[in-house]
Amino acid sequence: MATIESYETKAGKRYRVRYRTPDRKQTDKRGFRTKRDAEAFAATTEVSKLRGEYISPADARTTIDELGPDWLGRQTHLKPSAYRPIEVAWRLRVQPRWGGVRLSDIKTSAVQQWVSDLRRGADGEKPVGATVVIRTYQVLGSILDDAVRDRLIASNPARGVKLPRKRKKRHVYLDHEQVALLARAAGEHETLIYMLAYTGVRWGEATGMRVRDLDLLRRRATVDENAVEIGNQIVVGTTKGHKRRTVPLPDFLIPYLARQCEGRARDALVFPDEAGNHLSRPHTKSGWFDKAVTAAGIARVTPHDLRHTAASLAVSAGANVKAVQRMLGHASAAMTLDVYADLFDDDLEAVATALSDARSRASVGKMWADRARGS
Template identity: 70%
Template structure:
């Protein structure tokens, strides 16, 4: 249970609340002007521990920059081609605004304002970003805050539920056989153009091909590697 102690200051008597966190760590909060305020805080702490809602104030003061750097190191499951736009979105759109913010200070309205300004421009020279860029940047912030919830730094994620821009599908344009062959003939690598056009390979799969991957007797291409150029 929490205990309350009084102590003297130049401004008069003050009260301190000593209590244990759910991890059994001894801590305190001081500066209460009245014993009633201290008792109210102590009761709130005990109730939050019983409900499993206790949040360590120190943990809640960590900034998005600190948590974001850790979050990036955990994205090892991403391929290099997928990681690069994520890192870029973090560096260009998330960290500059949110980096100095403590997770406990972030509000849903502020996140919505940020998303809106990314989508339409901020009127200060920053141009609107595509829906893909906005959603990616938002996803990074939301994921970092999800991790903060999991680690009991905040009780809930303030970024969830904001309105996001919708992606608009562009009409697909397909080349005719004549156009494909015309493109191939003007290319430095006509065979590569034809392989990409007719075999359904991705770029990384096509440039990763080796002679051993071609089965000329069976007329088959065996895709065994995916070469992705990053940087």
């Protein structure tokens, strides 16, 4: 049980609570102005020990700097492309603000103010978008979640903070004619444009594809690797969903791919750079892709917009949501519908029309039955 002792200070009498931690180490808490305050602390401490909720005051003095690097080191489950943004968020935004702050000194209001300052760019800093703000906040929140699980603090002061809303970017869809214009303007990258726009593979999946992944007789391509550019380095790994998938190849694309693979070994890349290495993503404005967009005279698009285009062209050709899901490699048809709900508006109209027709048939049938009984 805890014991309470008084002692004298220049400011007057104060009280000290001596008690044992759950691991049987003796410690104390001093500075209570009244004996009642000391007794309340002692009682609360004993209850928290019985419930397994005890938090050591010494642990609560741990700083974020002491936890952040270890937390980053545990993110081994992330792909390099996913790890880099959180490492940047820690290094540029979380550590400078919270590194030297003790866990016990972090207040929800302070976290909320920090989030707001990031969004609007306070103190001369450049404002950042909602996605960056949310990612940065999640780094701090996750570090504090681990602190709660390790019994360093009782609760996470970052939870309950209001975050900015991410504005969903409107998809850009090209039609067949626009894709053809872009492909011709892309010159030596013509086949790559068609591959992106008619199979829905991601940029890294296309540039990581090898000759052995193409089965032109069966009109199929295997998507097995993803080449992601991280900084100035290209890292090759598994696909985004960690699953291999097969995508169909339209008939018109077969001759293009055959010429693209001519003279190449089975392990060679289908779309290499001039040195035979993985092709880097074209730079905006000055890269070959943007130059091709300008030359084609079409709407401003990115290489990833061609993936959206592939979904649009597939739906307009009569593909159902399950087929589009498999082609794009989405985890579920629900995800495909969430991303491309606007492409299935005609299906909603078809449902309304079918319901109206069904009602009309039922009404006519009832009318004839009533007449038959009346005669």
